[in-house]
Amino acid sequence: MTARGLETVELTKSFGGVRAVDAATVTFRHGKVNALIGPNGSGKTTFFNIVTGMIKPDAGRVTYRGRDITGTAPHRVARAGIGRSFQLCRVFPRLTVLENLLAAVRSTGPRAYLAGARNAADVDRARGWLRRVGIEHLERVEARNLSYGQQKLLELAGVLMAEPETIMLDEPAGGVNPALIERIGALVRRLNAEGRTFLIVEHNMEFVMSLSDHVVVFDRGRPVADGPPSVIKSDPRVLAAYLGG
């Protein structure tokens, strides 16, 4: 019934002797808000990095909308329609807020690349996203001068500027105040209603459970449970994973 989105088959990656991701087969729900949870060191971020092309897997496959994207360079994954944020937040510190968004504009062909970066269409679109995340008044400020929370919003706006249909967020609620968590949650819901798929790695259980439609639980590099939040909450395997059963 649902369209095919992001899927992995038997995805495996070892660092030294440790299997960070261990034959992980996961199917995310396209068009929904998916969450990836699990205790520290359960391989969530490694999984994230393999999917987005930052790390090459030892074995297994990643497909997106039926297309094999295993081991594809990060910019190609991005151009396939998958945007991502980083754990601990990454922005371009010495570029202004507006330039941070303009840097995410995608060009194809020499003419597009040589077009002015500050053309009216791109700038308008960038301002639109800044307005939506609520930092449009800061557009001329260098990103390094923003507060951590503002940088988080800027990163999100930058990801959105690239118009991805699937957005992977690595701990969007990490290290930010409750009001901002609320704001990010509302934004995710609204963007999802507009048709964007989310895949969120998060530790804040309340945030995850209130936001997501589908939860995948990782433990020791592989999924141990998945389902709607209401089911996951009471799943004994999840409790075991978190409490170290």
Next chain:
Amino acid sequence: MPSASDTARLAALVAGAALVLCFPLVAPNPYILSAGVVVASYAVLATSWNLVGGFTGYISLGHGAYVGLGAYGTGLLVTKAGVPSFVALLLAAAIVAALAVPIGIASLRVRGASFVIVSISLVLILLLVFQSWRAFTGGSNGLVVPRPFPGLRRPDHHLVFFYLFCALLAAALLAWWLIDRSRFGMGLKAIREDEDKAQSLGTPTFGAKLIAFVVSATFTALGGGLYALWFGDLDPIFQFSILTGAYMVLMALLGGVRHLFGPLLGALVVGTALEFFKLEYGNTQLHLVATGLLLAVVVLFMPEGVIPAGRELYTRFFAAGDSSIREVTAADLRERGDGDAAPATVEVRS
């Protein structure tokens, strides 16, 4: 939007260009004029270096390699193949551009200090090759490149080449300016800031770096080739010198790598200082000591270069009432508090 500040900027540009172009008229003797040619050539090289160093943050200490290749390429095409001087110059630059592709592919894989070391090693390898391959390059005996305008008297020769270097400088500045304002340039700056992040947003980082690198090497080679035609005598030890690359970096850093005219300004300061020191203390290595000290001062006190440092001084002393952009920003941030705690500005239409 052609505002008042744009008009002022254009006026300053025209005035600056006029000042530079008038230099040969006020130069008291041919020696000073020839020093002016050297400084102009430094300005070309530093601006060319900045096409990769300033945009991508890849600090190449080995750009001397492209100076040498441009110079020897031009010289050898003229002497061995009988190609007309300026055709040889363009041909040599094209050859260097072609060579820069595989060199770039190999060296741009590594970042930071590793890239610096790889770039240095290239100069050293080329130095050895051009010294040892006597039959072709003339080795340490040097290579004499015939002058393109044999009928010209020496002062006129300097005059012509001063303007040729100025034309090349204008072309390099124009290239930098065009890239700076383009989407391509924005991608390069993103690479400088955070390469992985830039790639995750969809910038084909490797291709972008490579293009910037090749453009930079090509302009550098044109600078080297023009030098060969002007100076007329090439020696590997000077052409493939780490010092050339180090000067380029110093000049760009001193002026400010984020500014169009930063490297040019740096070349004016460092180039003039170098010529002065060579003139005054020619038999010593004092000019190198002075250069080293200057680099230390820049890195310690003006890490952003002279242009931003000067701007900051100006705002501190002359525009105290009219606070700087940075101050407005800080106040702005404070006034708006955290910004995050104000959900009133958020669009929540659920």
